[in-house]
Amino acid sequence: MRSDAGLLIGMDCSRLDESLLEERCGAMLVVAPISTRAVADLRIFQGVGIEAVELIVLSIGTHSENRLLSTLPPADFELLRRHMRATPLASQAIIWDSGDSITKAYFPHRGAVSLVMVLSGGQMIETAIVGREGMLGGFAALSSHPASYRAIVQIEGAAWVIDMELLRELAQTHESLKAMLFGHERALMAQTQQVAACNASHALEARLCRWLLRACDACGATTLSTTQEAIAEILGVRRTSISLVAHTMQAAGMIRTRRGQIEILNVAGLRDHACECYDKTATNYERMLGTATAGTEAALVD
Numbered sequence: 001m002r003s004d005a006g007l008l009i010g011m012d013c014s015r016l017d018e019s020l021l022e023e024r025c026g027a028m029l030v031v032a033p034i035s036t037r038a039v040a041d042l043r044i045f046q047g048v049g050i051e052a053v054e055l056i057v058l059s060i061g062t063h064s065e066n067r068l069l070s071t072l073p074p075a076d077f078e079l080l081r082r083h084m085r086a087t088p089l090a091s092q093a094i095i096w097d098s099g100d101s102i103t104k105a106y107f108p109h110r111g112a113v114s115l116v117m118v119l120s121g122g123q124m125i126e127t128a129i130v131g132r133e134g135m136l137g138g139f140a141a142l143s144s145h146p147a148s149y150r151a152i153v154q155i156e157g158a159a160w161v162i163d164m165e166l167l168r169e170l171a172q173t174h175e176s177l178k179a180m181l182f183g184h185e186r187a188l189m190a191q192t193q194q195v196a197a198c199n200a201s202h203a204l205e206a207r208l209c210r211w212l213l214r215a216c217d218a219c220g221a222t223t224l225s226t227t228q229e230a231i232a233e234i235l236g237v238r239r240t241s242i243s244l245v246a247h248t249m250q251a252a253g254m255i256r257t258r259r260g261q262i263e264i265l266n267v268a269g270l271r272d273h274a275c276e277c278y279d280k281t282a283t284n285y286e287r288m289l290g291t292a293t294a295g296t297e298a299a300l301v302d
């Protein structure tokens, strides 16, 4: 590390890739996966000595805004962190398609990614949603099989990304990492099965409430950058059907729709109107993450 190393903490580092950061700051950068809230007053440091850089890095700790990564022991988290870089998740970007070989794993810390099946007629039906309490590529890390679904960014954000081969190697030698991958794939499989049952059996209002609550958990936020049209597509229903239900929910003060955004105003109300599928999926995720409080409250308070 050079003595003129720069250190960028928090802020918008997760929206930028490393090369852009280096270009912008003109110095070697240490990009740390830490809470932006915890370091809101810190900015870009340039020209600081190596001791200062090391001191600040040590003070960062091991917190990650990805809740799945936060379940790892500090030493294993630190091992992964050294090999991860931040990458943006642009709205509607396809991370991989069905049949693609998966070369990277993603740990979102903002935004949400839909796992969808694309039918021959062009319909794109969501089977699961993944965000800051999960990852993309867990199955590939355990088995090296190609993707069986399309992963598409539903709500823009950012993720930590790591080379798949490296993650696979590390999982072979670190039991906690392997256990994290297996635990996540179990929760993801359960979510997929629940969504299949939900799509076949439950009313649209209940399904929409379930989806909005799941998206809130995935993003860790109650304002979602998405549209009724996008939700209609992944739920496999007409745009007008979603509009009717959303209008009723808005009139009841449960949500507020604005251009390109849906704001959740009444989480408890949404839970009352959601089908059982939301609670079952949320409970599975909280069990995997080792937290006692199920659902949206837990996802939003940490």
Ligand SMILES: [Zn+2]
Binding pocket: 197, 198, 199, 202, 206, 207, 210, 275, 276, 277, 278
């Ligand atoms: Zn349901």
